[in-house]
Amino acid sequence: MRDHLALARARLALALAQWPYLLRTLGMVWTAARPWTLAWIGLLILQGILPVATVYLTRALVDNLVLALENQAGWMAYGTVLPLAGGLVGVLLLTRLLAYGADFVRTAQAELVTDHVSALIHDQSMAVDLSFYERAEYYDRLYRAQYHALERPLILLESLGAVLQNGLTLVAMAAVLLPYGVGLPVALVASSLPALYVLLEHRYRFHCWRLKNTENERRTWYYNWLLTDREPAAELRMFDLGPHFQSRFQSLRRQLRNERIRLAWDQGKAEAVAGTGSLLIMGGALAWMLWKVMQGLFSLGDLALFAQAFQQGQRLMGTLFESLGDIYSNSLFLSDLFSFLALKPAVADPEKPVAVPTPLRQGIRFDGVTFRYPGSARAALKNFHLEIPAGQIVAIVGANGAGKSTLIRLLCRFYDPDPGRILLDDVDLRCFRLQELRRQITVLFQEPIRYQDTARENIVLGDRLAVNGFPAVQAAARAAGADSFIAGLPHGYETLLGRWFKEGCELSGGEWQRLALARAYWRLAPILVLDEPTSAMDPWAEHDWLQRFRRLAAGRTVLMITHRFTTAMYADMIHVMEAGQVVESGSHDQLLAQGGRYARSWRQQMQGVSDLKPAGPGALDMVAGI
Numbered sequence: 001m002r003d004h005l006a007l008a009r010a011r012l013a014l015a016l017a018q019w020p021y022l023l024r025t026l027g028m029v030w031t032a033a034r035p036w037t038l039a040w041i042g043l044l045i046l047q048g049i050l051p052v053a054t055v056y057l058t059r060a061l062v063d064n065l066v067l068a069l070e071n072q073a074g075w076m077a078y079g080t081v082l083p084l085a086g087g088l089v090g091v092l093l094l095t096r097l098l099a100y101g102a103d104f105v106r107t108a109q110a111e112l113v114t115d116h117v118s119a120l121i122h123d124q125s126m127a128v129d130l131s132f133y134e135r136a137e138y139y140d141r142l143y144r145a146q147y148h149a150l151e152r153p154l155i156l157l158e159s160l161g162a163v164l165q166n167g168l169t170l171v172a173m174a175a176v177l178l179p180y181g182v183g184l185p186v187a188l189v190a191s192s193l194p195a196l197y198v199l200l201e202h203r204y205r206f207h208c209w210r211l212k213n214t215e216n217e218r219r220t221w222y223y224n225w226l227l228t229d230r231e232p233a234a235e236l237r238m239f240d241l242g243p244h245f246q247s248r249f250q251s252l253r254r255q256l257r258n259e260r261i262r263l264a265w266d267q268g269k270a271e272a273v274a275g276t277g278s279l280l281i282m283g284g285a286l287a288w289m290l291w292k293v294m295q296g297l298f299s300l301g302d303l304a305l306f307a308q309a310f311q312q313g314q315r316l317m318g319t320l321f322e323s324l325g326d327i328y329s330n331s332l333f334l335s336d337l338f339s340f341l342a343l344k345p346a347v348a349d350p351e352k353p354v355a356v357p358t359p360l361r362q363g364i365r366f367d368g369v370t371f372r373y374p375g376s377a378r379a380a381l382k383n384f385h386l387e388i389p390a391g392q393i394v395a396i397v398g399a400n401g402a403g404k405s406t407l408i409r410l411l412c413r414f415y416d417p418d419p420g421r422i423l424l425d426d427v428d429l430r431c432f433r434l435q436e437l438r439r440q441i442t443v444l445f446q447e448p449i450r451y452q453d454t455a456r457e458n459i460v461l462g463d464r465l466a467v468n469g470f471p472a473v474q475a476a477a478r479a480a481g482a483d484s485f486i487a488g489l490p491h492g493y494e495t496l497l498g499r500w501f502k503e504g505c506e507l508s509g510g511e512w513q514r515l516a517l518a519r520a521y522w523r524l525a526p527i528l529v530l531d532e533p534t535s536a537m538d539p540w541a542e543h544d545w546l547q548r549f550r551r552l553a554a555g556r557t558v559l560m561i562t563h564r565f566t567t568a569m570y571a572d573m574i575h576v577m578e579a580g581q582v583v584e585s586g587s588h589d590q591l592l593a594q595g596g597r598y599a600r601s602w603r604q605q606m607q608g609v610s611d612l613k614p615a616g617p618g619a620l621d622m623v624a625g626i
């Protein structure tokens, strides 16, 4: 018993600790849907008061009827009974109408609040550093914020409304019962306390269970994605992986389901015990009331009033506690939402930003940069030095995992190095406003996004602020070698791409890549960064593109990452990277003359190609050797 009391106290303390979330949620709802919230409060108050009117009218009706029957008043009685009956019907009708009105108001409020919370989650997702995506814990929080907390403010509001409305009715009912003896309202409250304890205890256990299983839930979501999404569909069929992932999904679901059912079973048992106790108390109170009626102390109307008020009171207590439990558990879940919204990005604007130098005069410099990805013990870059002179094309080559793409991520300030600096004309990137810095850079990522939108939109998304007309869109597409295949699409530049939406047209991997290249060109930024620009191009397309590349890059500072020698050789300077460091540098001819790693790999590739004749330009992937 002492253990139970201590536990109850602990749960109560935890419940009270949720108050701030409750208040913040109310603030959120108020901001999102002010007029609807006012209407909601008004309706709640009315709905809270009406049941009491029903109870009083019932008593008056029964008493008048009994009186009329006793006095054999006949039709005369209708003069008093009819208005009461009419009043009762009117109140019941109004109760119904208010319930419909409340449903409507809640729907409107729900839409506004959900959108408001979604917007907050989206804002925060856009604001956090990329480093957050390196942690499973972040995904857990995001998942809980998105899937568990999104609807919570509304459920919370609904519960709060129920508490307010039922609380009002309950107080009024208790007041109605009070003249018959203090014992009745006390019995009413006492009969419901065990239920409250059971409720709080199980809500808490359920929340803990959800927390513990967030990763498992995400895993089921992942298997579900593998089984249903288009992206893995081909490989899934080819390697016959469907049954494998389905069985993983099912076994995880089985585990979750069994645990959930066990929780529900425990809760059901505890509720049954608490419910039996409350029924016994009600039975006792009813017996007492009957005894009083038999003694002639109370009228039949009183008995009708008691039966209605006590029964309604018990139902209300149940709903009230249920709502309190909902408020409690929703507040627990909302703590996830608020802790997600409270995440602070580490990569942020400086307090006193400096203007980004335009045009670049000296160039970009990596100065003693060391960088480890969050949670990784291995350094992706170690005391790394690199110069990219303004207006030149610098190529970085190196084996997989050498750290090439990491350079781009640091240059765009998705992460900050530690220690070391990256400088634009001798000014640390950390001195610039993030948005301003990123506006100076245009990037073709290794795995660009395939926007399920028109071909034109796929290009102009590279710079939403650019106001150049259609000829400029075409020029960007031509520069990337995308113009010819776009012209062949059913609606040219207005063709919807991808298969997500109706009438979408699918492109090949290389075509998507050229479109992404056009997007990079469309953004007229002075720094052009290309990660594997030719990897998905066929040799003819690569050859064609390389012929024009220097002209297209004229006036820009270019950092190009590639595995292909035939692409790298067009650069002014080539740096060979290995394990996070530059190990060789020079122009193509200088590197060949040095006879180092680059030259060895080049010769091996050439040898390989001449053995495998014929080969076109671009057939050389510098994967081995370096």
Ligand SMILES: Nc1ncnc2c1ncn2[C@@H]1O[C@H](COP(=O)(O)OP(=O)(O)OP(=O)(O)O)[C@@H](O)[C@H]1O
Binding pocket: 134, 373, 374, 376, 380, 398, 399, 400, 401, 402, 403, 404, 405, 406, 407, 446
């Ligand atoms: N998000 C990440 N979290 C942790 N480690 C990472 C992450 N991304 C890359 N790495 C590690 O950092 C190192 C450098 O990766 P990077 O992507 O820069 O290589 P890369 O030279 O571009 O390789 P590739 O040619 O295969 O694209 C690798 O060892 C890789 O495992």
